[in-house]
Amino acid sequence: MCCSGFLKVMMFIFNGGIFLAGAGCLAMGIWLKVDSGSLLGLLEGIEDGDGLDQLVHVAYVLIGVGAGLVVIGFLGCCGAVKESRCMLLTFFIIVLVIFIVEVAGAVVLFAFDGLADKILNNVENEVRSKLQTEFGRDESLTSVWTSTMDRFKCCGYRNYTDFTDSPFNIGTGGYPGACCSENVEAICRTSQVESSDIPGCFEKLKEFLEENALIVAGVALGIAALEIAAMVVSMILYKKAGKRD
Missing domain, CATH: 1.10.1450 (Cd81 Antigen, Extracellular Domain; Chain: A)
Structure with missing residues (x-):
C-alpha cells in the first residue's frame, strides 16, 4: 500500500512536470504567433519550397506540442488517481509514440545541422x-x-x-x-x-534561432527524461492494478 502510494506521488510529479513543460511550449507558441515584432515575422509572405515554411510556422508546432503534452500530463494524473488500467495503458502508448517521434526529430536535427542557416x-x-x-x-x-x-x-x-x-x-x-x-x-x-x-537582420535572426534552439533542446531533454520515468511508473501501476483485478 505504501509502495503504491509512493508510485502515485511520483506519477503526479512526473506528469506535473510534463504538464508544466507543455504549458510552457503552448505559451511560447502563442507569444510567437501574436508578437508582430518577432524576427520570424520578417519571413512571412516569402514563398520558398526549401523548408522555410517550417520556420515561419514554428509557432503552430509549439502550440500543437504544448497542447499534446498538457493533455498527456492530465491523462497520466487521472490514470494514477483512478488506477485505471485502460487510462494507464493509453497514457503509456501515447507517451511512447511521442518519445519515438522526439528521438527521430533529434536525429534529423543532428543530421541537418545548419539547416536554418542554409534556408x-x-x-x-x-x-x-x-x-x-x-x-x-x-x-x-x-x-x-x-x-x-x-x-x-x-x-x-x-x-x-x-x-x-x-x-x-x-x-x-x-x-x-x-x-x-x-x-x-x-x-x-x-x-x-x-x-x-x-x-x-539576417545575423539577428540567426542569433535568435540559435539561442532558442538551445532552450528548446534543453527543454526537450528534460521532457524526455520525465517521459521515460512516467512510462516506467505507469507500467508498474498498470501491473499492480491488474493483480488487484
Missing part, C-alpha cells in the same frame, strides 16, 4: 528583392520591418543597401531610421547611414 541564405535574394520593390509601398511589410529593425537594432536583410532604390528611398531620399547609429526618428540620410555600422 536563410536560400531566401536572401527574394527577401532583398521584396525590400527594394515593396518597402515604403506595402504598408504591412513596411510596418513589420520597421518595428523589427527598431526593436532589434538591425538594418535590412544584410545591410542598408537592401533599401537602395526602394519606394522609401526614392520617395524620401534616405533610409529607415534604424539604419543610423545616431538617434534618428524616421529617415537616415545617405551620409549618416554610410558612417553607421548597423548589422543586418
Whole structure:
C-alpha cells in the first residue's frame, strides 16, 4: 500500500512536470504567433519550397506540442488517481509514440545541422528583392520591418543597401531610421547611414534561432527524461492494478 502510494506521488510529479513543460511550449507558441515584432515575422509572405515554411510556422508546432503534452500530463494524473488500467495503458502508448517521434526529430536535427542557416541564405535574394520593390509601398511589410529593425537594432536583410532604390528611398531620399547609429526618428540620410555600422537582420535572426534552439533542446531533454520515468511508473501501476483485478 505504501509502495503504491509512493508510485502515485511520483506519477503526479512526473506528469506535473510534463504538464508544466507543455504549458510552457503552448505559451511560447502563442507569444510567437501574436508578437508582430518577432524576427520570424520578417519571413512571412516569402514563398520558398526549401523548408522555410517550417520556420515561419514554428509557432503552430509549439502550440500543437504544448497542447499534446498538457493533455498527456492530465491523462497520466487521472490514470494514477483512478488506477485505471485502460487510462494507464493509453497514457503509456501515447507517451511512447511521442518519445519515438522526439528521438527521430533529434536525429534529423543532428543530421541537418545548419539547416536554418542554409534556408536563410536560400531566401536572401527574394527577401532583398521584396525590400527594394515593396518597402515604403506595402504598408504591412513596411510596418513589420520597421518595428523589427527598431526593436532589434538591425538594418535590412544584410545591410542598408537592401533599401537602395526602394519606394522609401526614392520617395524620401534616405533610409529607415534604424539604419543610423545616431538617434534618428524616421529617415537616415545617405551620409549618416554610410558612417553607421548597423548589422543586418539576417545575423539577428540567426542569433535568435540559435539561442532558442538551445532552450528548446534543453527543454526537450528534460521532457524526455520525465517521459521515460512516467512510462516506467505507469507500467508498474498498470501491473499492480491488474493483480488487484
